[in-house]
Amino acid sequence: MVSENQTVRRQVWGAYWASGRLHSCTNTPDRNYQGAIGDFWDGFFAATRKGARILDLATGNGALPLRVHRTLEGRVRVDAIDLAALSPAWYEPAKHTEIRFHAGIGMEELPFEDAMFDEVVSQFGFEYADRPRALSEALRVAAPGARLAFVMHHAESVLVDVGREELGHHAWLISEEGLLPAAQAIAPCLAAIRAGSAPSSAAFAARERYNRAMDELARRASVSKAPDLLLEARQHVHQIIATMGQDASSAISAIGRFIQDLEGSRLRTQEMVSHALTVSELDSLTEACERRRPGMRITSAELRQAEGVVAWSWVACAASDADQTG
Known part of the structure; x- marks a missing residue:
């Protein structure tokens, strides 16, 4: 069975x-x-x-x-x-x-x-x-x-060492301070601004959170022996945000799919490390x-x-x- x-x-x-x-x-x-x-x-x-x-x-x-x-x-x-x-x-x-x-x-x-x-x-x-x-x-x-x-x-x-480091990157990317939740949070604010709404206090807070996450990603990548996952995530998110129009739903869904893909990658990496x-x-x-x-x-x-x-x-x-x- x-x-x-x-x-x-x-x-x-x-x-x-x-x-x-x-x-x-x-x-x-x-x-x-x-x-x-x-x-x-x-x-x-x-x-x-x-x-x-x-x-x-x-x-x-x-x-x-x-x-x-x-x-x-x-x-x-x-x-x-x-x-x-x-x-x-x-x-x-x-x-x-x-x-x-x-x-x-x-x-x-x-x-x-x-x-x-x-x-x-x-x-x-x-x-x-x-x-x-x-x-x-x-x-x-x-x-x-x-x-x-x-x-x-x-x-x-060296493969397993890289895997251990990437597990840390996975955990940070989806954490409250990580890039992916920050990107999902800023998407509705940017969509509203692109639709002609004035920036709100929530928009300013979301932008500050997003910028902090981007800065932290750059810092982590600069000291990492295996920064590929971080750099891939940054490029993927930047492309989603840059091409988003006045409707945030597609961007939020795209980031959600990326998070699901990362979970599959995390499971494979965790298996490699643990076995x-x-x-x-x-x-x-x-x-x-x-x-x-x-x-x-x-x-x-x-x-x-x-x-x-x-x-x-x-x-x-x-x-x-x-x-x-x-």
């Missing part, structure tokens, strides 16, 4: 993937995770055998299936699942015949037979699951000698895998590039395959 929390998550992530994004990190360009993450996958898939069956967990809009298609050129088969509705703009069933997407599927209950896959992979997805149940399912569908590889959010990564793995949590995952599948060799590492740590990599494979795994 799907819980209320799962329903909300499915709706929020489904709307996000419908935007056409290829990945879950909103501050990263759509480049299918290049750099250290791309290098990791290139090394891993270099050892993939021809004819292998691959399962991608929490695929999103299919960043990993797309990478597999480009690097392995149809020599393998890929099944990709996600709890949310999927909208991979790049996907053409007639062209990508080796790939099948399965929407509305959680990692904790996989609709596949035992020992069906040669590789089980996930990129910024596995950590969002009920990990003990998801690991049990991943191992159930993994064939003897299969390889598992997960790239997961690191609790101290990012600490060292002890990563160790617990390794220990659980060793208990369930004795004899597997498990390695984990921090994936780093110029800006710092970007993720964990975690690989489990047969001891004989360990030296071939990137």
Whole structure:
């Protein structure tokens, strides 16, 4: 049975993937995770055998299936699942015949037979699951000698640090002192003035509140390591206010829709931050895998590039395959 929390998550992530994004990190360009993450996958898939069956967990809009298609050129088969509705703009069933997407599927209950896959992979997805149940399912569908590889959010990564800072920006933007309530408050006053009414004391107070919020936003952006959300909000509000006529209702509605969009973004960011793995949590995952599948060799590492740590990599494979795994 799907819980209320799962329903909300499915709706929020489904709307996000419908935007056409290829990945879950909103501050990263759509480049299918290049750099250290791309290098990791290139090394891993270099050892993939021809004819292998691959399962991608929490695929999103299919960043990993797309990478597999480009690097392995149809020599393998890929099944990709996600709890949310999927909208991979790049996907053409007639062209990508080796790939099948399965929407509305959680990692904790996989609709596949035992020992069906040669590789089980996930990129910024596995950590969002009920990990003990998801690991049990991943191992159930993994064939003897299969390889598992997960790239997961690191609790101290630059991505998660940005996420923590953006959660503060979200909270301020919708607070009583924040920009968005101030913009909604000033809209009726500006509409009345543009309709020919003389400014009232309420209009002067709303303008002062709006100006204070704009000044505070500029201050916060100037000292923030991740000001993009603030700058986007300022630009969006400025455009709404500047183009508003003598009727404030459309502007107030537009700001309300923006607040709803921000709430979806806040939920996704909160999930990333709360599910990012600490060292002890990563160790617990390794220990659980060793208990369930004795004899597997498990390695984990921090994936780093110029800006710092970007993720964990975690690989489990047969001891004989360990030296071939990137």
